[in-house]
Amino acid sequence: MTSDSTIILLGERGEIKPKPRGETRRFGVGRFALVTIALFTFAFLYVPIVVLIVFSFNSARTGATWQSFTLQWYDRVFSNTRILEAAANSLIVATLSTLGAVVIGTLMAMAMERYRFRGQSAWDGLLYLPVIVPEIVMGISLLIFFAAVNISRGLLTLIISHIAFCMPFVYLTMRARLADFDRSVEEAAQDLGANEWVTFRRVTLPLLMPGIISSALLAFTLSLDDFVISFFVTGVGSQTLPVYIWGQIRRGITPEINAISALMLVLSIVLVIATQLIQHRQRT
Amino acid sequence: MADYAVEMRDVSKVFGDVVAVDHVSMGIRQKEFFAMLGPSGCGKTTSLRMIAGFERPTSGEIYIDGKAMGNTPPFQRNVNTVFQSYALFPHMTVEQNVGFGLEMKGLSRSEIVRRVGEALELVRLPQMAKRYPRQMSGGQQQRVALARALVNRPDVLLLDEPLGALDAKLRKEMQIELKTLQREVGITFIFVTHDQEEALTMSDRIAVFSKGKVLQIGTPLEIYERPTTRFVADFIGETNFLEGRVQEVNGEFASVIADGGRRFVGRAMDGVRPGVQAVVSVRPEKVQLVEQPDNSPNCYEVRVHSIAYVGSDTRVIVSLGTNHLDVWEQNTVSTLDPNYFFKPGETAWLTFKPENALVLAQ
Numbered sequence: 001m002t003s004d005s006t007i008i009l010l011g012e013r014g015e016i017k018p019k020p021r022g023e024t025r026r027f028g029v030g031r032f033a034l035v036t037i038a039l040f041t042f043a044f045l046y047v048p049i050v051v052l053i054v055f056s057f058n059s060a061r062t063g064a065t066w067q068s069f070t071l072q073w074y075d076r077v078f079s080n081t082r083i084l085e086a087a088a089n090s091l092i093v094a095t096l097s098t099l100g101a102v103v104i105g106t107l108m109a110m111a112m113e114r115y116r117f118r119g120q121s122a123w124d125g126l127l128y129l130p131v132i133v134p135e136i137v138m139g140i141s142l143l144i145f146f147a148a149v150n151i152s153r154g155l156l157t158l159i160i161s162h163i164a165f166c167m168p169f170v171y172l173t174m175r176a177r178l179a180d181f182d183r184s185v186e187e188a189a190q191d192l193g194a195n196e197w198v199t200f201r202r203v204t205l206p207l208l209m210p211g212i213i214s215s216a217l218l219a220f221t222l223s224l225d226d227f228v229i230s231f232f233v234t235g236v237g238s239q240t241l242p243v244y245i246w247g248q249i250r251r252g253i254t255p256e257i258n259a260i261s262a263l264m265l266v267l268s269i270v271l272v273i274a275t276q277l278i279q280h281r282q283r284t
Numbered sequence: 285m286a287d288y289a290v291e292m293r294d295v296s297k298v299f300g301d302v303v304a305v306d307h308v309s310m311g312i313r314q315k316e317f318f319a320m321l322g323p324s325g326c327g328k329t330t331s332l333r334m335i336a337g338f339e340r341p342t343s344g345e346i347y348i349d350g351k352a353m354g355n356t357p358p359f360q361r362n363v364n365t366v367f368q369s370y371a372l373f374p375h376m377t378v379e380q381n382v383g384f385g386l387e388m389k390g391l392s393r394s395e396i397v398r399r400v401g402e403a404l405e406l407v408r409l410p411q412m413a414k415r416y417p418r419q420m421s422g423g424q425q426q427r428v429a430l431a432r433a434l435v436n437r438p439d440v441l442l443l444d445e446p447l448g449a450l451d452a453k454l455r456k457e458m459q460i461e462l463k464t465l466q467r468e469v470g471i472t473f474i475f476v477t478h479d480q481e482e483a484l485t486m487s488d489r490i491a492v493f494s495k496g497k498v499l500q501i502g503t504p505l506e507i508y509e510r511p512t513t514r515f516v517a518d519f520i521g522e523t524n525f526l527e528g529r530v531q532e533v534n535g536e537f538a539s540v541i542a543d544g545g546r547r548f549v550g551r552a553m554d555g556v557r558p559g560v561q562a563v564v565s566v567r568p569e570k571v572q573l574v575e576q577p578d579n580s581p582n583c584y585e586v587r588v589h590s591i592a593y594v595g596s597d598t599r600v601i602v603s604l605g606t607n608h609l610d611v612w613e614q615n616t617v618s619t620l621d622p623n624y625f626f627k628p629g630e631t632a633w634l635t636f637k638p639e640n641a642l643v644l645a646q
Contacts, residue, residue, distance in 0.1 A: 184371035187338055190358040191365045192436065193388030202384075206375045 049265065056258035073259040083260060085237075086244035093155060093230075093240055094223040097162030101219045102212060104163065105170025113178040128168045138165060139232035146233060153235030161233045162226065166219035173218065177211035210278050217275040221268055286350030289314045289440050289472035290335055290363075295344030296496075297330050304330040306496035307344070312440075317466050317473045319483040322493030323519070328476045331493075332442050335474065336365050349439050359388070363440040364433035368448055370425045372417040378404070378428050379413040385436040403435035406465070423454045430465070440472045447482065459486055480520050484508065492516050512553055514644050517565040524571070524609045526564040530556055530643065538643040539581075540564050544605035549581045550641030561646040568610035570640035573600060573632045583635040588626045598625055602634055609634065 056074070060067035077083055112124055130138065142161045143153075151157055185207070189199040205212075227242040234243050241264065248257055288311035297305040305327040312318045320328040333339045335346055337358035346353045348361060364385070373381050382403050386396045404410045407427035417425055426446060433441055446462075447455045463486050466473045477483050483490050484504040491501045492515075500507060500516050511517035514525070528542035538552035540562050548564045556562055566582075577583050586602040586609070593599075593615075600611045611634065617624065626632050 182369065182371065184367050184369050185373055187336075187358070188365070188367060188371035188373070188432075189384070190338075191336060191363075192385035192432070193359045194384075195357070195359050198388070203373060 052258050053262045053265070056255060056262045058255060061255065062252075073255040074263075076256050077259045077263070080256070083241075083244065083256075086239050086241045089155065089158075089238055090224055090241040093158045093162055094220050096159045097166055097223045098216050098219040100159070100163040101166035101170045102216045105167045105215065105219075106174050106208070106212060108167075109171050109174035109178055113175060113181075127171050130165055130168045131172070135165075135226075135228040139229040142229065143232040153233055154238045157233040157235070158230060158238060158240065161229050162223045165226070165229060166222050169218055169222060170215040173215035174208070174211055177208060181207065210281070214275045214278045217271050217278070221271045221275075224264070224271075225268060286347070287314075288312060288347065289316065289349060290474065291347040292331065292335075293345050293347070295331070295334065295341045295346060297327075297334060297339060298342045303496050305334070305341075308496075308498050309344075310491055310498055310501055312472060312474060313489075315470055315472055317463065317475065317486060317488045319475045319477055319487035319490045320493060321477055321480060321483040321490050321519075323478055326493040327496040328478075328491075328493045329444055332365075332444055332474065332476050335440070336363055336442050337361050362438050363442055364436050364438040365442040365444065366426075366429045366433050366446045368445045370417075370429040370449075372425055372428055372432070374417055376416075377413065378409070378415050378417070378420075381417070381428060382432045382435050385432065389436070399435055400431075403431040406434065406468075407431045422449055423458070426450065426458065430462075434465075434469060434471070437469075438471065440474060441466075443473060443475045445476055445478070447477075447479075455482075462486065484520070492519065494519075510553070511565070511642065512644070514563055514565070514646065517642065517644060521567060522610060523565045523567050524607075526566075526607060526609075527646075528562060528564070530558050530560050530562045530645075532558050537638055538562070540643055542607075546584055546605070547581065548641065549638040550643045551639060553642055553644050555645035556643050557645075563644050563646060564641050565644055566636050566641040568599070568612040569597070569614070571609065571611045571634060571636045573602070573611055573613060573626060573634055575632065577633045578635050580635045580637060582638065582641065583633055585631055586634045588628050588630045588632055590628050591625060593625070600626060602632065604634060 054066075057069050057071070058066055059070040059072065108127060112120070112127070138161075142157070142164070146153060146157050185203055186199050189203045190196075194202060225242065226240075227246060230240050230243050231246065234240065239247070241260065245257055245260060248254065290312040292308050292310050295305060295308050296303065308327070308331060320331060322328045330339060334341050335348070337353065337356060337360075340355060348363060353361065373384065376384070379400055382400045383396045386399055391399075400413070401410065404413060407430050409424060409427050409431070412420065412424065412428070417428065420428070426449075429446070443462075447458050450458060459482060462473075462475075475483075475486065484507075487504060489501060489503055490507050492499045492507065494515050500512050502510070507516065507520055511520060517523050518525070526540070526542045526546075526548055528540040528548070531539045531541050531547065533552050533556060536551055537549055538556045539547055539549045541547055542564070550564050550566070573586075573588075577585075584604055586604045589601040589603050589608060591598060591600045595615070597615055598613045600613060602609050602611060
C-alpha cells in the first residue's frame, strides 16, 4: 500500500517535483481474473507454436510423445536439396519483389503526397484496396490473368504477384512517413545549389530511409510467408517454401516440417523485431 | 553592378482563386537591409519565395542583379535563404550542413573546411562543428542556418521570419547581431517579418504589405512619421484616429470636421481634398494633457477615463465625445506625489500640434 505522504524528488535541473501517487496494488478478485484471462490469451496464441518448436527437437519420428532431444531434423532440412531449392526460390522471390514493391510503392506515395489532382482520393483508395482483397480472390485473378496473357507460371509470375500484394503495404507505410516530411529541407538543398536529383539523393532519400527500410522488411516478411497467392501462381520447379511445405504435409506431418516451420518463424520474428526497432528509433 | 540587388516589376502570384501577391513593384538596393512587413497572409513570404525561386510569378518579372530570372530554378540563383523553420538537414552535422552549398559549387575539400570554419566563427559557433542539429538549442540552430546561407557569399540573403521561433530576449540579441553581421559581410538582406518593432529597429527601408499589395516603402522614420494610408498608420506603432470630412485644405495643412462638430487640423496627405472622407491620425506620444487650454487649433476638453503608470511614461485614456484617445505622457519629473497625475473622472484639456497629426484620405 502506498502512503499519502508525498515523496520529494529532485528533478533534472534541481527543482522539486512532487512524486505522482503510485497506483494502489490490490490482489483482489478482479486482479486474479485479469491475470487469468491474460495468461489464457497468451497460451491460446503461443502454445501451438511452442509445441511445434519443441517437437522439432523431438527424436521420435511420429506421435505426440517426447522421446529425446535431437538436432537431426534440422540436419535433414539442410541436406534436403528440394527444401533448399524451395528456400532459395522463396529468398529470390522475396528479395526481388521487395525491391520492386519498395521502388514502386515509394514513388507512388511521393507522387500522391506531392501532387493534387481530380479524383485523387479515389485513386488513393484503389492503391491500398488490395490490402483488404481476400488473398484467394487475388490468387485466382492473377492465375486467370497470367493464363490470359500467356505467361507461363514460374519465378516471374511469383515475383509479379508478390510485388502486387506487397506494394500497397509499402505505399501505406510511406504515405504515413511522407505526411510528416518537412519539405523545407528540400527547398533548402535547392537553395544551396543542389538540383532536383542531387536533392533527392542527398536529402530526401536519406531522410526517408528509415521508412523505406521498415516497409522493405514488412514486404520481405509478407512475401516470405505468403502461401495462398503463391500457390496459384507457382509453377513446376519454382515452388516457394510454404508451397513446398504444403505439398509435404499431404503425406503427413514430419518432424522435418516442424523444423522448417520453426526456422521460418525465427526468420519472421527477426524481421518483425528489426522493423519495430527501426520504427521506434525514428520516432525517438 | 545593377542599381538594384533585387527588383520586382509588376509581379503577381495567384494560387487557385487567391491572389497572394497583387501587382507588386519595388527595387531593393545593393547592400540594403530591407524588411517586408505585414500581417500573416499579406504576400510578404510569397514575394520572398518568388525571389528565391521556389514559386514562379503568375505575371511580372523578378530581376536579381539586373538579370531577369524567368524560370531560373532556385539552385541557379545567387541568393540564399534562412528559413523560418531553419530547415537544417537533420542527418548531417553542423559542418556538413554549412559545407553543403560549397560542396555543390564543387570547391576543394580544404577550401570547404576553411570557409566552414570561418562561417562558424562568424556566427560564434566554432566548437559545434561535429554536432547534429537536434543536439542544439533553437538559437544555435538559427545561427547554423545563417552560417549555411552566408558561407556561399550570395548576392542577396533572404530571411523568412528567422527570429520568429526565438524567445523575446534571444530575439532582441539576434536583432542586433543580424544587423551587425549584415554590416560586416556587406550583403543585401531581405527580411520578412510581421513584427513592426523588429522591422523598425533593423531595417534601412521597409515595405509594408497588406492583402498582396505594397502600401508604402520607406525608411523606418518615414513609415512611422508619414504613413500614407490608414492601414500603415495603424499597423506601425500605436495611433489615435478621428474620423470626419475634410473642410478645407490650406497649403500643407487640412482641417477636418469630426463627429460632434469638432475641428482638427493636421498635415494633408495624398488625396486629401475638401469634402472627402478622411481620418486624422495622431500618435499617443504626440498628444498632451494640460490643465488650461492653449492656442492650438486641436485643443478640446476631455474626461480622463483611466490611467496606467508604466515607468517611462503614463498612459492615459481620455474620452472626447464618443471617441477614446490614448495619451502617453512622458514622465519627465521624478515624483512620488500621486496628485501629480490626472485621475480618472477628472477633466483636462487635450492638445496636439497640427504638424504632429496627419490627415489621411479614406
